[in-house]
Amino acid sequence: MRRTESAPRPASDAAIAGSKGREEDKEETFTLARHYADLHYDGIPADVCQEAKRMLLDTLGCVISAKCTETGQMVSQLGAALGAGFFADGTDFLGRSYEIGRLGNLMDLEEGYAYCHFGAVAVASGMTMARWQRLSGKELLSALVVGYELAGQIALGIGPEFKVTEGRANGRLDVWGITAPPVFAAVGAAARALNLSAEQTTQAYGIAASNMPIPIGGKWTTEVDLPNTKYGDMGWCALTGVFGAVSAMRGSTAVTSILGGENGLIRIVQGGDNNSQRFLAHLGSRWHLRSIWYKRWTCCGWIQYPLAALERLMTKHSIGADDVSEVVVEIASGATVKRFTDTQPQSFISLQFSIPHAISMLLMNVPAGPEWLSAELAQARAVKTMRERVRVEGYAIPQAYSYADPFADTDATQGVPSAVRVTTTKGTFREESDYIWADNHHPKNRIDDSHIQAKFRGLVGADHADRLVALVADIERVDDASVLVDAFYAAMANSR
CATH class of the missing domain: 1.10.4100.10 (2-methylcitrate dehydratase PrpD)
Incomplete structure (x- = not known):
């Protein structure tokens, strides 16, 4: 007996909606x-x-x-x-x-x-x-x-x-x-x-x-x-x-x-x-x-805010590491968890997230860069002692998250209010900070090429730095960007 095919069933409303949804x-x-x-x-x-x-x-x-x-x-x-x-x-x-x-x-x-x-x-x-x-x-x-x-x-x-x-x-x-x-x-x-x-x-x-x-x-x-x-x-x-x-x-x-x-x-x-x-x-x-x-310093972005406050205190009152008996860092609650408060971080990455370590590096005038993350320096007695003098507590004002709303007309200032209280032989001083060195959308803080070039030169040897700064500055006039890439690879190969 010859098989007869039934007429196709009309698509259900759910199937039509599903197909339309997939197209959307x-x-x-x-x-x-x-x-x-x-x-x-x-x-x-x-x-x-x-x-x-x-x-x-x-x-x-x-x-x-x-x-x-x-x-x-x-x-x-x-x-x-x-x-x-x-x-x-x-x-x-x-x-x-x-x-x-x-x-x-x-x-x-x-x-x-x-x-x-x-x-x-x-x-x-x-x-x-x-x-x-x-x-x-x-x-x-x-x-x-x-x-x-x-x-x-x-x-x-x-x-x-x-x-x-x-x-x-x-x-x-x-x-x-x-x-x-x-x-x-x-x-x-x-x-x-x-x-x-x-x-x-x-x-x-x-x-x-x-x-x-x-x-x-x-x-x-x-x-x-x-x-x-x-x-x-x-x-x-x-x-x-x-x-x-x-x-x-x-x-x-x-x-x-x-x-x-x-x-x-x-x-x-x-x-x-x-x-x-x-x-x-x-x-x-x-x-x-x-x-x-x-970033100016070799650590998590959240820590940049109290470091900015500490740097201003150090400049205002000529504070050095030997003057300090205690540092209290007030920061948003998200940065009061153990990874941020750890006074004796052990790993290469843990050093980047330890507030006590970052505070110690700045007080001891260690240049930002690889030296901040040196395992040998991190285990030095003076550094370990300084980290123990740093305490972290929550800041009184809750942290704002203006970036959380992508439908806002513009990116508003990210609210990460922080403060630092430093007890020294000269007295106790406190400084607040709600923006960092190069927070480009903050009305108080705009940067130019010289800031980035200075940071770059602090990280790269002079010969390679001069070449790369010049190439990047004029890159839109270069017909073949391989010249920049090759100069970059040469600098990587000579990094010591």
């Missing part, structure tokens, strides 16, 4: 990809390009100086295992991107924005692509801007590591996707450098996001003896993003609705807010590089 999810990711695929040098404001140059120089200094640390040597060995330095034509971009991305974040001396660090990863991607593709200086700058801006959208989409109630911190989140913005910084910069179409860029985002490190931010915040991969290996984030862009260029495909919807990446790693539209807020009208901030 795809459109959200594509909207982001199309915006950045279409962004070229001529469409970037001059001040944003200038900030990208500052970020680039600052990051190069962090990378070069980190390589001479004990942990930095290990990172370079891992980069070499992935091919770094083995191919002069730039096809060693995976190993190089790993090495640069991780070294840039290794000492916690690099830039910050919206609770994250992703400048080093954008630079790792942009520089390695520039060497491989022989980009012009303008093309390199465009890649850096796109990488940073894309990561900024993702960072604001995810939000901070704290639950926020009426703009105030109210406990830590169990899930915090701190590695997502760096991965997107890398894939964004690489996709722009490779001149991918909007469709290819969407695929690149999907590939990179599908292979990003799992979001261990919530677990990381509970640790005290901190690992040298930190809250995520920034080298792996760089490699993941770069590979995603190259893979899409070669024809690989991925989930093109990766970012949007209730089961998209943003929702998965947010932890505290179920609005997946956060990552599209003010797309094209807000430039995240305008709100970047830079």
Whole structure:
């Protein structure tokens, strides 16, 4: 008997809604990809390009100086295992991107924005692509801007590591996707450098996001003896993003609705807010590089605030380490946990998060850079004694989280009020601080090129520093940015 086929059933309302939802999810990711695929040098404001140059120089200094640390040597060995330095034509971009991305974040001396660090990863991607593709200086700058801006959208989409109630911190989140913005910084910069179409860029985002490190931010915040991969290996984030862009260029495909919807990446790693539209807020009208901030000292960004207050006290009252019998640091509650209050930190990374160690380094006039994180210096009797004189307590005013609202018209001042009370042979003095050395969006504190150049020269030998400062200053006039990349690699090779 011949089989007769029944007429197809009409799609249910739920199926229609599900299909429509998936299309909307795809459109959200594509909207982001199309915006950045279409962004070229001529469409970037001059001040944003200038900030990208500052970020680039600052990051190069962090990378070069980190390589001479004990942990930095290990990172370079891992980069070499992935091919770094083995191919002069730039096809060693995976190993190089790993090495640069991780070294840039290794000492916690690099830039910050919206609770994250992703400048080093954008630079790792942009520089390695520039060497491989022989980009012009303008093309390199465009890649850096796109990488940073894309990561900024993702960072604001995810939000901070704290639950926020009426703009105030109210406990830590169990899930915090701190590695997502760096991965997107890398894939964004690489996709722009490779001149991918909007469709290819969407695929690149999907590939990179599908292979990003799992979001261990919530677990990381509970640790005290901190690992040298930190809250995520920034080298792996760089490699993941770069590979995603190259893979899409070669024809690989991925989930093109990766970012949007209730089961998209943003929702998965947010932890505290179920609005997946956060990552599209003010797309094209807000430039995240305008709100970047830079670090002066070799430690976590939260500690920069009390250090700024201490430095002012030291200048006002001519305070030295030998004068001090006690230091009380008043800081936001999020920085009163054990990792921040530890007076005898043991690991390379734990030194970066110890308030007593940072206070001791500044009082003892140790230059910011690798020496702050020297295991030998950290175990010196004088340093251990000084750390024991430092006590940490909560600041009376709750910490504000203005960055937590990506729908606000502009980035407002991040409220991290801090104070330092120092008891000395000359008396007891107290100083408050709610901004740091290079908090670029704070009305009291704007910086210029000379500040970043001075920091850079303090980290890099004079011969290499002069060359790199000059090249970055005029990078938009360079036809082949390989000249900058090669000078940078030479400085890395000579870092001691």
